[in-house]
Amino acid sequence: VESKSDQSLLELMSEFHYADIAEIIDELNLEEGTYLIKLLDTERTSDVLTELDEDKREQILERLSAREIAEEIGELDTDDAADIIAELPEERVREIISQIDDRQHARDIVELLRYDEDTAGGLMAKELVKVRESWNVLTCVKEMRRQAENVTRVHSIYVVDDEDKLKGRLSLKDLLTTSTKTQISEVYIPKVDYVRVEDKAEEVARVMSKYDLEAVPVIDEIGRLVGRITIDDVVDVIKEEAEKDYQLAAGITQEVEADDSVWQLTKARLPWLVLGLLGGLGAVFIMEGFEEVMSNPNYRSLFFYTPLIAAMAGNVGVQSSAIIVQGLANDAVKGSLLQRLIKEVSLSLINGGALALLVIAFGFLINQPLEVSATIALSMLAVIVVAALIGTFVPIILDKRGIDPAIATGPFITTSNDIFGIFLFFYIAKVILGF
């Protein structure tokens, strides 16, 4: 690729979509990537920049001058522009902003930088088409034509009052079929879905996907229209949200990718492993208390079953918590706590009962005394019921307290259920077998 005949390279690149060019640059080394970025014309590079891997982008931006970056982000919609420079040091940002020729664009970007990236404010763009209710259709069409120049794709026309407060939206059809003298206030649709600038990104995603919206207006604390969010930005939120829950369930604390450095991967994985280790060491403590049992040849086989008990407690806990966490995320957990309690108990009695029969059958197979097999089966059943209850109710309680229930999946639930399960197992066995 890098035999450096600029002209042929440019021709080749002109065939590609900017997302593909971004992928190519992600693969190249830093010099080659920067070289290519500088080679392409601004309009295309700016799009390529939005698609690049974050780390790569940061490195390439370091090698561009403030003026060059200002030119790139001058081409972008305000939301993408703000996302790109949000990662840079504050001083650099100021320098870049001061180099942007379009002052309104620069002011808009500065405004967007103020918002937390996980909120509606962080997702929105300033580019939108808005008209005042006091205008007539003719003024409105003129103004729209002017505004539409800065907007890549017009999703909706929003109607505001003289204080910029969102009043409703305008259908293009109505606009074109009414007389040019008609006042907007007579034709606009006063019902419009909106989100607030401080709403969480997940909430925006939920609203947009529930109501099948392609774009949604954003209002500030006092109802003024300040921006709009389009569905493509929300698709990324939905994907990230799903990946985050998945990673929490898998015991990874922060967003990592397969290609991150060993050090980043260690930081993401070690904490949960230490938690698991502490759980395991807790189990060692509990079993030490029952060491005497090892001297009894009839009962010492109990120790062979500890990994089985731990695995069952963990698996059942993860299953229950995953279903609840997903249900909470989709707003699909209904009914009273008592109903849920009855359901989980009956569910785990059915599952546990079936598994208990298998354990007893296995006991016959290896000529284990029936009383031992029955004890193991019974305590396993108890462990499964308790594990299911923990898996169900810990996420519900966390959610009620406003904590992300997804942290109670994966290693967290496995570890606590491991300790609890093994304790319960030996304690029940002790009561039944009387050692």
Next chain:
Amino acid sequence: VESKSDQSLLELMSEFHYADIAEIIDELNLEEGTYLIKLLDTERTSDVLTELDEDKREQILERLSAREIAEEIGELDTDDAADIIAELPEERVREIISQIDDRQHARDIVELLRYDEDTAGGLMAKELVKVRESWNVLTCVKEMRRQAENVTRVHSIYVVDDEDKLKGRLSLKDLLTTSTKTQISEVYIPKVDYVRVEDKAEEVARVMSKYDLEAVPVIDEIGRLVGRITIDDVVDVIKEEAEKDYQLAAGITQEVEADDSVWQLTKARLPWLVLGLLGGLGAVFIMEGFEEVMSNPNYRSLFFYTPLIAAMAGNVGVQSSAIIVQGLANDAVKGSLLQRLIKEVSLSLINGGALALLVIAFGFLINQPLEVSATIALSMLAVIVVAALIGTFVPIILDKRGIDPAIATGPFITTSNDIFGIFLFFYIAKVILGF
């Protein structure tokens, strides 16, 4: 809600969005729900139907006549209509189709029913605006106006040749700024992203979200334009895809929700639990082979560590596999297998080393002989390395063979790593301690 004053109920409902009405009906019992559906006018009910929970919808459809259903789906876009009746028995579908007044609409729905719901064909709708390259701008505008009547929102204008083959797209701006005599073939943009009718739904989602497309045309085997897919349909695919992977990782075999029946939940959960049980019983077998060790008071504490070893093997396996599965889904797994091997080994040596030190420290604390602690630490380290390799390479191998790598997460990897880990643990201990 159901005090049955029709008029006031209707007024109340007219305030709600159809997605909210669907939620209300999901909560109501069957009679009330059906009653409400019949009460609302067709245009709104049809939208409500698309948003209903599947089970509920099926039950309500059973209580409506073929004629009533035909009226409802006559109002819907072809893709939503096909989705709704796809669940019904074949004979009923035929009856409903025959009752649809608009014959073209009926034919389109029948065509869509032919496609697998997990493909581009199953996602697409027939409603689109297409023009022939041989037309001039005037004919084109006339035709577009006619076609646009059936299309809720025009995303793009597609250009086809006389055989209906997709040639490109037309920008609205170009169309409005060129003379009415100009031929379309002179102004259209020949570059257009498209998908094939047999492409997998996930592939469609990947393409649309990579290139930020709001709509994409679908072509058949010989290049003819047969439909279009919009981003809102793809949002559902992305969500379902993420949920499926999450559930597989959590040990749930089929799509279930927190509010499904106990029997459905059992079917979804029991199979993985049985797998976990078999793994646990496998571990029992292995430990029986080392029963003699229990008579040695110095070494028998090894048995206390089996849940710890199993937990570590499981956790490390799940972490590694989750990262790889996510990487494979996002096309982010690059580099050679050897590089990945070196990376995973060094990563698990770092993590395992840190954990091994903790185990030795713990041994001091409980006055365990150093040789025993060191043996446990060392074999745990080995188990962690092996578990990470299994967690990494099993999904990669499955993916290479065209099997969904997500099945190799969760209980599958935990169970196999449990058995393997415990075997390795005792075997290494045997070699070092010489029992």
